[in-house]
Amino acid sequence: MKELRYLTILLFLVSCSSGHHKNSEVNFDKTLDSIGEEVSEKIEKSAPAFVDQAREFGLENIEAYNFNVVDLNGDDYSDIVVIPSFYSQPVFYYYNIFEKKFIKGESPFDSPIKASYLLFYDLNKDNILDVIVGVLNQKTELSTEPFRIFYGEKNKLNELSFKPSSHKFDSYPNSSVGLIDYDLDGDLDLYIGNWFFRYKGNPIPHKDFLFENKKDKYFDVTELLIGENKQTEFETMHVNATPTYSVQICDMDQNGYPDVLTTSTNSYRNNLWINSYKFREQKRYFANAGISSGFAADPEGLLNTQGGGRTFGLACADYNNDGIMDVFLGELTHNYDHQGIDRSSILTGRTLKNHPRFYRTEYTQDSFDPNWHQADRRALWLDFNNDGLLDLIIDNSGYPPYSKMIVFRQLPDHSFMSVSDELGLNILNPIATVMLDVNRDGKMDILTAQTSIRDEKIKPRLYLMVNKLDVGENRSLRFFLRGQNSNYHGLNATVILKTRSETDSRFQKQVVSYSYGALPPQNEEGIHFGIPANEKIEYVKVIWPYAKEKNQGRIHMEKVYKLSDEFDSFLNITLCENGDFLIGRRECFASYSSE
Template sequence: MVFILAVAAGLQVGCDDDSSSNNNTNNVNNSNNTTPLPEMRCQSAPSADISFTDVSDEVGIGVDGAHLLGNHLGAVDLNGDGYPDIIVHSGNGGLRDAEGTEEYLRGKHILMNEADPQDPERRRFVDFTEASGYDIIPDSGDRGRGASWAVAGDFNNDGHVDLLSGVYGETTQPEIVDRTTVLLGDGQGQFSPQGGEEPFNDISRYSNVSGSLLDYDRDSQLDIFLGYFYSSYGIGPQQDRLYRNANIAGVYRDVTDAMGLTTYNGGEVDGINHKATWGVTACDVNGDGWTDLISSNYGRAYNMLWLSTDGTGFENHTMTSGIAADDNLDWSDNQFYVCHCVLGGGTECDDVPPGTQLINCTSDNWNVGFDDQPWRNAGNTGTSVCADINNDGFMDVYHADITHWHIGQSSDFSQLLLNNGEQATTFTRPDLADIGLDRVHESVDWNQGDIFAMAVDIDNDGYLDIIVGDTDYPGTKLRIFRQLADGTFEESAEELGVYAPRAAGLTYLDYDGDGDYDLLVGFSRMRCTTADADCIFDEPRVRLFRNDGASSQNRVTLSLAGTGAFGGSNTLAIGAVIKITTGDMTQTREIQSGYGHNSIQHPFEITVGLGEACVIDKLEIFWPNKNRTTYTVENVPANYHYTVLESTGISAFTPLSVQ
């Protein structure tokens, strides 16, 4: 039975007796919503013309304020006041801060979003790190605990945001003594260790580079998927691990093998070996209502896809889906192969003639029988974004890959993978030039440093845009690819006022609550030299770019809240799927945890751009509970921020600005 809230001349409530199921969805909504929907509010002249303004100093994160440094970024409402706060880690955040370290030089920061006392209509960020307890060393009570990244969730379903604080360190770094751990929040932005049985906190668990939260069995308890890099660089790729929340305070069970996620040491071949994971993503790839897992892998290795089998296990679809790598197996222009042939080579150089020599060949670094194999011609993927990019109802994937000029075609480029929507999940990779996602390189010795990426509708036109953190190397920068109505993209960052070279770290947030997404961007000096003009700062500074213009479009913001009851949805509704239909367009959004390289965290509130549409014809929410109940409401006025409860449906709304 689907509960429908309809608005026409007045409020009407009705029930549909159809109890059929689809994709393991029990179409029963247990709400008894009687909240009338608000009056219609429409933009007078909606426009997709936008620009961004650097407001770092204005909001207090610039040099004269918090002097915020770092490049692993997250944004989430930590104290429940309705405004996203900021979590920042530095690249060496796994190390403990030395005693007496200046506040701004510490390796991790929490900044709370507050009203500006000089002008309550404006927002500012205030450093709350010490008061939050986030960097407290449990045994001593001193400050300085190591942490490299964080993802947000509610592990005990008490309605307060908690943090999984991740630590990256290699076996060659014994000075990194802290490990990944769960910190419980009190709803005021303060955190303390959960304690209990945390097998991921084992001292042997090195190089935890990413984590994502999910409720893989839909029991309301958030589980943890962790990705592991080499134990030390280039040596010892490890098993990624899934930990089940046992619904006992602080108890998490390693269910990796039991759930069919076992990989092995050895050659690639079938794609089910240990890899140097660089990022993990949890999302419902095939739309069956169960969360699937993606691992993004370094070393020109296959990316991996694990599809859930109705919450009872996972099946590996790495090779059959096409997510592993592109089908270009041409290594002839790889300069290591070219040098191999120039220096003598073998019959393989007759079979595959080498390309043009572009480097000075002084040594042979090509391994015949290894470097020429398909599994060595994949990518260096830092982040895999999971989102319905083309509004066809199926979750697509965008891989962000580092590529280098001298490796040539044997390394995958950053690519968009469109979900074919078939029962056997497969992807198509459109030509990058055809859809406007290609790059033009002005020099021979180019590098693409794509590690971070996100899909977000920055202009509220109803089409997701792709933003890439192209970082570290000379000439790299933040890239904004705006999606047009025909499914192609235009690169437009600098045109929109965003010049962010070497953009290490990014996230989006609506910091001022105006109904459009702003951008938080980091900066890396890792490969800076005195000759590099794009090294615009002498430190890894974080900047906030305010979105000016997208709030003139029609849009809606949704805050979902699960019951937290066992068998219900987790309180943050992680795993919920939202479908918004306006006219002939249906947009699909999924509430996800952090994902990708060093776990990019976005706010859980979802803003959906409606363009010229003043009303949502149909809003559907598929809750991530045991029965996957569906809530449907029709004729929902645009330009409001709605709170939607699993138990009762729309419970509150506040207006967004209109012009």
């Protein structure tokens, strides 16, 4: 097998002032070009790469299947929640400020619970963390309540505990959930993605659900997903249902209203639900633009109903800083697959007019080994060297010895070069990778786990890969959003940072989304932007996820924050919805109470 580090993805994008792109040339080069050779040489000579410090931070000899990086005790330091196996009791590790490491502690749940994934967010706007408990039910029906909500409470000592919600959800094979405020009323609604259920012994795709949150009661409004409720004549199955495996909430058309991206396995099409508005009925609805945008499948796959891929990974971002959202799709492919099977791809956004359109760039590894497979199950966009360009980390997992973590560094021309080996991130069988800044140095670190899937000789363990790269005079900003009318964490917001050099301006854009993908792990809170050494900050703009009217224009959701450029290597800033900002990770209560 040729090593993936010799694969360079070149995405030459020519943009014009109208926001449209001319035809994009895509080239796969199996030897590094001159730019790639120069960058690779700099990494090898000057960078100490990523270093595993699980032992130093008290996380040695821990098995993990899923992660949440979240501040549970309100000390402004992130703690780590570990789910050891596919369906198990979570274990809680609290960061000790004095010992500077994580220490195993008590569970905040009154009674033991088991889960496949957890999401810790404030769901009822009381400024206290709540939690969603999810289980991917299959043959064994692991839990009669696979999807539950627990609300957080604090006692006089400010200790957090979780109490079960009175709202009960039916048992479905939920694989993922997206927290979405679809109508921007300030309350987080739920998009629940479902995989397969069994009907007369056969696996059948289950429809997805959209639940609207009204005063902590959740009402089924799936009819807003046009076509999702359509059934066969005898109502035995839903004709448009797909086996959803990953979900992410992302404002793809940049109108301020969050859209929904879902991926499907077993050759079914992916769905791109665009949040739209019916003027006559004065209500919002979701139109599926998967086919028209090219998100559903590659061009060959669009020709038939089940011409898609086996899509597991999903991550949206504006990687090339052109103001148009892009997407990474991770696929499961085998050496013996025919050319019609979708490969893992970067979908580069083409236009903001009407519904999104994409250029699709596929990549794959080459091998003549019949046992070779590639399974890109999860992906993260992050700027690990603070150069203002998003890099890409992929969990290629489940088929050792070929499945290793893949790291693509983005080069100035928006091409990508694999640098996994140079950075020390070629971890075998990675799973549930999340990002955090564990040592608070302004550079993003990686928390991941290694599994023994398909190779029992592999020792399952946790890796805490601390970023030791020398980023020179590059700097970084980290923004923490605190909603007032919108949700507490600012989920579904869009953050735009403008910087300038002597010759040009740069606009970086990110959507506030910390939990996404399949059985979604949870990244550490805070939106991270790298700033090249020659650039200065002009402002940051936030499109807040709150609207006073059902079809309010985006301009009424925007707040612009003028920031000083006088800081050294990194700075954390809290952005308040009323337009104020605070240095550090803080609360906006005083700012809001003074209004």
